[in-house]
Amino acid sequence: MRIIAKRTLRDFWESHPDAEEPLLAWYHVLKGADWKTPAQLKSQVPKVSIVGCNRAVFNIRGNRYRLIVKINYPYKIVYIRFVGTHTEYDRIDAREV
DSSP states (O other), X not given: OXXXXXXXXXXXXHHOGGGHHHHHHHHHHHHTOOXXXXXXXXHHSTXXXXXXXXXXXXXXXXXXEEEEEEEETTTTEEEEXXXXXXXXHHTSOTXXX
16 A cells, blocks of 8 residues: 555654654555455454544554544555544544544
């Protein structure tokens, strides 16, 4: 998968250094993935939440942070839509970011 944009992750971990290692691990897993459907994603990453509108929510660092992506499965592109704390996540609609 092609991930747009790693810079978003980097900007986040600069202000939350404890998120760097888990975000890099997430990045490398997704970069090597080849999912064609949300079901394939869910089978490889069982704790991911599929929230509709081709969006998925990942728990980062033991659910301390949340990462929302929009996935274009045919083109194998993952768009990072949100990365933030659990509290920040609670204030948004994951299907609309």
